[in-house]
Amino acid sequence: MSSEEARHLFFQTHMATKSCMSSQVSDDEQRKRENIRSLTMSGHVGFESLPDQLVNRSIQQGFCFNILCVGETGIGKSTLIDTLFNTNFEDQESSHFCPHVRLKAQTYELQESNVRLKLTIVNTVGFGDQINKEESYQPIVDYIDAQFEAYLQEELKIKRSLFNYHDSRVHACLYFISPTGHSLKTLDLLAMKSLDSKVNIIPVIAKADAISKTELQKFKIKLMSELVSNGVQIYQFPTDDETVAKINASMNGHLPFAVVGSMDEVKVGNKLVKARQYPWGIVQVENENHCDFVKLREMLICTNMEDLREQTHTRHYELYRRCKLEEMGFSDVGPENKPLSLQETYEAKRHQIYGERQRKEEEMKQMFVQRVKEKEAILKEAERELQAKFEHLKRVHQEERMKLEEKRRLLEEEIISFSKKKATSEIYQNQTFMGSNLKKDKDRKNSNFM
Amino acid sequence: MDPPRQCPSPSSSRPISPRTPSCEMLGYVGIEAVLDQMKIKAMKMGFEFNIMVVGQSGLGKSTMVNTLFKSKMWKTTPPGLALGPIPQTLQLHSVTHVIEEKGVKLKLTVTDTPGFGDQINNDKCWDPILGYINGQYEQYLQEEILITRQRHIPDTRVHCCVYFVAPTGHSLRPLDIEFLQRLCRTVNVVPVIARADSLTVEEREDFRRRIQHNLRTHSIDVYPQECFDEDINDKILNCKIRDRIPFAVVGADREHLVNGKYVLGRKTKWGIVEVENMKHCEFPLLRDLLIRSHLQDLKDITHNVHYENYRVCRLNESHMLPRGPGWVNLDPAPANSPANSPANSPAIPGPSKVCRWAQDTPSEEY
Numbered sequence: 001m002s003s004e005e006a007r008h009l010f011f012q013t014h015m016a017t018k019s020c021m022s023s024q025v026s027d028d029e030q031r032k033r034e035n036i037r038s039l040t041m042s043g044h045v046g047f048e049s050l051p052d053q054l055v056n057r058s059i060q061q062g063f064c065f066n067i068l069c070v071g072e073t074g075i076g077k078s079t080l081i082d083t084l085f086n087t088n089f090e091d092q093e094s095s096h097f098c099p100h101v102r103l104k105a106q107t108y109e110l111q112e113s114n115v116r117l118k119l120t121i122v123n124t125v126g127f128g129d130q131i132n133k134e135e136s137y138q139p140i141v142d143y144i145d146a147q148f149e150a151y152l153q154e155e156l157k158i159k160r161s162l163f164n165y166h167d168s169r170v171h172a173c174l175y176f177i178s179p180t181g182h183s184l185k186t187l188d189l190l191a192m193k194s195l196d197s198k199v200n201i202i203p204v205i206a207k208a209d210a211i212s213k214t215e216l217q218k219f220k221i222k223l224m225s226e227l228v229s230n231g232v233q234i235y236q237f238p239t240d241d242e243t244v245a246k247i248n249a250s251m252n253g254h255l256p257f258a259v260v261g262s263m264d265e266v267k268v269g270n271k272l273v274k275a276r277q278y279p280w281g282i283v284q285v286e287n288e289n290h291c292d293f294v295k296l297r298e299m300l301i302c303t304n305m306e307d308l309r310e311q312t313h314t315r316h317y318e319l320y321r322r323c324k325l326e327e328m329g330f331s332d333v334g335p336e337n338k339p340l341s342l343q344e345t346y347e348a349k350r351h352q353i354y355g356e357r358q359r360k361e362e363e364m365k366q367m368f369v370q371r372v373k374e375k376e377a378i379l380k381e382a383e384r385e386l387q388a389k390f391e392h393l394k395r396v397h398q399e400e401r402m403k404l405e406e407k408r409r410l411l412e413e414e415i416i417s418f419s420k421k422k423a424t425s426e427i428y429q430n431q432t433f434m435g436s437n438l439k440k441d442k443d444r445k446n447s448n449f450m
Numbered sequence: 451m452d453p454p455r456q457c458p459s460p461s462s463s464r465p466i467s468p469r470t471p472s473c474e475m476l477g478y479v480g481i482e483a484v485l486d487q488m489k490i491k492a493m494k495m496g497f498e499f500n501i502m503v504v505g506q507s508g509l510g511k512s513t514m515v516n517t518l519f520k521s522k523m524w525k526t527t528p529p530g531l532a533l534g535p536i537p538q539t540l541q542l543h544s545v546t547h548v549i550e551e552k553g554v555k556l557k558l559t560v561t562d563t564p565g566f567g568d569q570i571n572n573d574k575c576w577d578p579i580l581g582y583i584n585g586q587y588e589q590y591l592q593e594e595i596l597i598t599r600q601r602h603i604p605d606t607r608v609h610c611c612v613y614f615v616a617p618t619g620h621s622l623r624p625l626d627i628e629f630l631q632r633l634c635r636t637v638n639v640v641p642v643i644a645r646a647d648s649l650t651v652e653e654r655e656d657f658r659r660r661i662q663h664n665l666r667t668h669s670i671d672v673y674p675q676e677c678f679d680e681d682i683n684d685k686i687l688n689c690k691i692r693d694r695i696p697f698a699v700v701g702a703d704r705e706h707l708v709n710g711k712y713v714l715g716r717k718t719k720w721g722i723v724e725v726e727n728m729k730h731c732e733f734p735l736l737r738d739l740l741i742r743s744h745l746q747d748l749k750d751i752t753h754n755v756h757y758e759n760y761r762v763c764r765l766n767e768s769h770m771l772p773r774g775p776g777w778v779n780l781d782p783a784p785a786n787s788p789a790n791s792p793a794n795s796p797a798i799p800g801p802s803k804v805c806r807w808a809q810d811t812p813s814e815e816y
Contacts, residue, residue, distance in 0.1 A: 063481075
């Protein structure tokens with residue numbers, strides 16, 4: 001029997017059977033619940049290209065990845081990032097004298113074959129430099145929250161465009177631990193504790209060429225036990241997918257990675273490799289025996305970048321969103337345990353806030369009216385006083401005037417009587433003079449007669 | 451629906467994107483491994499696809515679905531042997547299957563619309579269909595605005611609606627035009643000429659041209675929509691497709707022996723119509739469009755355009771919905787009422803597809 005006929009017979013028998021194959025394996029239980037049947041097809045349909053279609057769309061859109069580097073100044077953050085992405089991102093050395101911790105974010109566009117990556121590196125400037133380090137990690141927490149807030153606001157907008165939104169949420173936090181060889185610093189512990197529920201923390205031991213191998217082992221064990229005993233949840237590489245489960249599980253055992261960063265090339269053997277040259281030897285960055293840099297690059301970029309982004313979106317962001325919305329008073333279940341819709345709660349809240357606003361406005365209006373009344377009363381009082389004073393002054397003035405009038409009159413009378421007297425006395429004087437003259441004349445005449 | 455801004459303004463601390471310098475990498479880093487990571491994740495999660503077939507009875511919808519997915523989705527009703535009285539009202543009938551091919555799992559939901567256009571008075575026969583589509587959007591929206599959301603919201607929104615046009619050979623009928631006008635604003639519509647084996651090749655071409663002319667006259671924007679072409683490659687590819695819309699298809703679920711090979715086809719006295727032969731009918735084009743090349747695109751446009759339009763309408767009008775007793779509408783008409791929103795075009799380029807279903811179906815209260 002030819003294969004063609006066999007296939008045809010198979011097809012006929014298959015199409016003749018009425019119902020579809022029943023569901024088989026364990027993860028079909030959910031489908032059973034939903035009453036969905038599994039179907040086997042009799043020919044090639046062609047949807048195995050679906051993952052490729054998805055990937056093509058992602059290539060068109062481009063990828064976003066945001067790394068936050070937390071660590072003291074001079075611990076090698078910028079160098080490590082340069083080495084990780086094999087590029088010289090331009091960055092000057094930061095000073096040690098910053099009064100507060102500041103976060104500096106820079107975005108770069110990288111392209112490898114047909115994958116475009118928008119990489120954002122956020123650096124903490126001045127971390128651990130202050131004398132009083134109490135406020136060191138709050139700016140970091142604020143920054144992470146601000147990115148979540150921005151995304152949440154975009155998501156809650158009525159007219160939104162999520163598919164071309166530049167996702168600035170922090171996907172991975174590289175926490176740089178200084179290679180003292182002893183234990184975690186208090187600042188590190190506190191910082192990690194406040195960040196672990198908001199971001200995927202990957203602790204790394206920086207400048208690992210300062211520790212010897214045996215000390216390194218002890219240091220790693222000490223660090224991990226301290227983290228566990230203090231309840232800090234660092235990012236664990238996922239082990240649920242068979243393709244990467246084994247390698248991730250083994251890498252989980254090597255945490256925290258001890259890394260060395262360098263962009264300088266040194267000739268070793270007959271190759272130029274990235275390394276740090278010391279008088280006593282050369283530390284090769286990409287040599288697995290020397291440091292864990294290759295492991296970090298593998299884990300961070302090649303194997304788990306997508307998982308880091310997914311964890312950020314589905315775990316950390318959802319937690320932030322839930323807390324934020326609950327804080328604002330929304331909930332999924334109403335007072336009678338009936339499901340509430342977000343809209344209804346929002347409307348109720350709006351109503352309530354509006355009522356409060358009205359009330360406050362009324363209060364303020366009343367207060368204002370009261371004040372105006374008081375001020376008016378005071379002013380009226382003042383006016384009355386002024387009026388009284390004016391009246392008083394007027395009266396005084398009148399009296400003075402009358403007095404003066406009186407005086408003037410008297411004075412005038414005096415003047416008149418004086419002038420009368422004067423006139424009378426003049427007349428009398430004239431008369432007397434005239435008389436004397438007459439007498440003199442008479443005498444002369446008389447004397448003449450004689 | 452903006453929450454009050456309490457923490458430091460996010461926009462001030464967001465990295466400034468326009469000034470992104472592009473850097474040269476000096477060696478291999480491994481960024482492209484992210485594509486494999488995505489593929490693995492996608493294959494683990496599986497895909498979902500919801501398709502709706504609309505058309506009058508007897509046009510071969512069920513057979514077409516069976517042919518597309520090469521399996522017995524539906525029991526096809528043989529002609530002349532109706533399973534009962536023709537349903538008086540349009541009822542929607544959904545069935546879901548999980549099919550797997552080469553490790554890729556696809557959860558396929560097919561919605562059939564028996565009774566469409568079969569009554570004497572077909573006025574408003576599109577209302578139940580629009581109601582169903584909007585009901586799926588509503589369900590997704592409700593899931594999305596919950597406080598505690600599921601990790602992966604099940605997607606039951608209709609991604610594609612295949613509309614079967616009867617092969618009259620003349621032009622689109624008034625019912626077709628009415629329906630297409632309303633539906634192309636809410637969902638991706640792909641019209642096909644059903645039972646194309648009753649038309650010769652020349653008649654087919656004429657019919658196609660006339661239908662295209664009809665669509666242009668009535669400004670019906672079928673999938674692939676011109677406004678969503680992103681770059682020149684898309685444009686070229688989609689132009690070729692647009693030239694052949696509507697596809698003239700034939701459905702068959704029986705195999706016949708032709709030239710020593712068994713092919714799907716319809717056997718008639720004058721020959722065998724091969725379904726997968728491009729010279730006979732255009733079924734391969736439809737299949738390629740729906741499954742092999744544009745499935746993800748259909749889903750994207752549904753999610754980014756149609757669903758967002760629905761959401762805008764819905765969130766705007768919820769200000770005006772009546773509440774419980776004692777509720778007083780405090781605000782005069784809010785600034786972003788539906789009467790004002792059509793004036794602003796959405797951020798993405800495209801015709802403003804503000805849905806008017808709220809005015810059409812006042813009885814449906816959400």
